[in-house]
Amino acid sequence: MNYTIGQVAKINHLSISQLRYYDNQGLFPFLKRTEKGDRVFDEDALKFLEIILCLKNTGMPIKDIKQFVDWTMDGDDTTPQRLEMMKQQEINVLQQIRDTEENLLKIQQKIARLEREMKKS
Amino acid sequence: MNYTIGQVAKINHLSISQLRYYDNQGLFPFLKRTEKGDRVFDEDALKFLEIILCLKNTGMPIKDIKQFVDWTMDGDDTTPQRLEMMKQQEINVLQQIRDTEENLLKIQQKIARLEREMKKS
DNA sequence: CCTTGACCTCAACTTAGGTTTAGGTTGTAT
């Protein structure tokens, strides 16, 4: 199954310009075009997009994602680099989760304090 | 105990210019100054800073943090608004954690795939 | 035929969140 940029945007809750921007940044080197010039996303492209969004949504800058994409295009020689990168990202994400949980606790304590404050009046 | 901007920066792993920037954005309306003009953070200021950083680090934009700060300065009348805001932020943060955990899983699957790839060679 | 909708490019613009620079004051150590 093939998808237009508009369909991909809807599926992934992105804007069309965001997708074009990513393409211009070199994140979709695999993308095909119709004769007319329209971008065509196939199933593989959607799968690849998923991992790219995953990296982006865990805070990886586009530059670094591009490095990952470039390595992927370079083939199996770069598997060690990509593995290393993903392991580092795993560590980052685990830390993110711990930090966020700590902040959640503080917010919940603030809520408790504000609720006591409300009852006093 | 009182602290200079440099000490506060070190304690919270921020840059001095970041703290001055936040002050200029109106996040520290309570801040005192020496006669010379230097900012002075007391224990209360540090506590307040902690909740501000907590909101910032869970993705709240500075504009919204400023709203929270303004309400705090307006006194007890605004407790309901602040409570509402913190409850919404709690919801956001819970969702963030869930999303991040989902992304973590995808990254771990990618790691597993890359490791299988490595062994093949 | 002609208009509407979905796509295209390229360049300019925007926004958030800072950082940097230039020029200045003050307090302490040599």
Added chain:
DNA sequence: ATACAACCTAAACCTAAGTTGAGGTCAAGG
């Protein structure tokens, strides 16, 4: 006395990540 460190302001500058606008192509429907 002078030099150094730590603070100050205001304004200019910077970067990342997009968005917007002008101008254009194509296919389908009325």
